[in-house]
Amino acid sequence: MILVLCAIGIWILGWWLNSRLASGPYAGTRMVRFLAPLIFGLTVIGIWELLVKGLEVPLVILPAPSIIWDRFWDSLPVLWADFVQTIIKGALSGYIIGCGAALLMAIAVDRWDFLRLGLLPVGNFVAALPIVGTAPILVMWFGFDWHSKAAVVVVMVFFPMLVNTVAGLREATAMQRDLMETYAATYWQSFFKLRFPAAMPFVFNGLKISTTLALIGAIVAEFFGSPTLGMGFRISTSVGQLSLDMVWAEIVVAALAGTAFYGLVAMIEKAVTFWHPSQRG
């Protein structure tokens, strides 16, 4: 009971701190923007810990953060092996192949107007479909190892990437194209010097959407069959053994990997599209 009261106390404290920060003299500074979500996150974890301990929630329903933390450090080698299998081998290779293929396809689509008219509605349509459903088929074709996961990721990231890149390649205005024309630029000169750089914000938008899709594809595909390794495999078997601390540890890894992957792409974007208004801040 005391622990539950402590949890309520922490909630009030966190709320008070954040409302002081939000209405205080430093509101709007970088530090507050960083501090406020941090305090919120710590508050949630504190309440979680105290409530689970205080109400004696069984381990098979919700493990306390401290138990998850211990499990995370104890099984680092296992988690690392799963990470390499699912993220590096499955998601990353599929991401590179899928986005690369979509980029080349988009260049071809942009070259021929007929292809753009025909393929773009189809691509837009397919991008909204539950493509994860192809996982059982691809697992059947490419076997249980990471190749099939990479294949699922390729199919998942291809269409969002294609649609975004094609939209980006039409971004250069008529005036700018005319200027290139007056310079007597060839198609490819005008492509590499004007239209491709102008498409970069859109390309990176597609790349950023694809990071999450890649992780989802790689993890869900493992629910349909995998070697005795991988994050999706570990999650589904640990759920079966009711060792939920392991499941949560994997989710921590997935969250870290997802944020890091997205952050990396966003950093590259910042370096490449430094000229774009949204990046100049």
Next chain:
Amino acid sequence: MKQIVAVLTVIAALVVFWYVACIPMNIKGVLTEQERAGAEVQPPSAKDRRDMGEFGLVLNNSFAIPATWEQDRPRLPAPHQVAVELWETTVLKKITSKRSLIYHGWVTLSATMLGFAIGTGLGILLAVGIVHSRVMDLSVMPWAIVSQTIPIIALAPMIIVVLYSVGIQGIIPKAIISAYLSFFPVVVGMVKGLRSPDAMQLDLLRTYSASRSQGFWKLQLPASMPYLFTSLKIGIAASLVGAIVGELPTGAVAGLGARLLAGSYYGQTVQIWSALFAAAILAACLVGLLGVVERAVLKRMGMAQ
């Protein structure tokens, strides 16, 4: 007009490609079947055929090509096989039958809709809270954005099992997964929408001495509608994926996800493909329906382009 011709050409090309792809994909299985039926197959020994490439086999045994589109359990079913299976399991079967895709589709659809309703409802509420309270904006909004980069679907099996162990099963666990997948896109889109009125418009309302709630109902909420519909379309597609994935760990009882899993257990490829197409058609209908509603609402509000 030109666009329709182009789209049809692309779709026709895809179908042709599909038929052609069936030939090398299925040739090995077909040749084994043909050999058992007593046909002359080149090369005759199964071991040689295993080591040969698919294309060589096709060239040597061109008589077997039609059979690659008629197999019982092909690696890649031909389009007409999938279409026939879809027709048989939707129109010809009674909808109470366990083999009817309408029945399975309804199981998935009801979980999707319930989850979508919960997810969008809570999402809009949180967005309103974020826009109106600086504290919530500062502390919750970054987490809502970060959560979009996390594959939250990894939580799905755990949610199902945990809720099962406390005695909740059936539609609710799937709906919860659907709800949290559609929740975050709606929050982010709706916050953007509620903030879309510019300073000029806000100032105008101030000169009318409008109260805060009047400003919300008369300016912010209407202005957020285009953003809301865009994120609703993303949200409903995510909800459907959530419902399908939520059906996997329960051991393939009912629903489109269960059809996919059962098909992959028993090698029923035609069943997998037909379930996949049923899911695709369902997604297309849901997104299309939202598109129609969007157009009607924006037209009524005078915002349609």
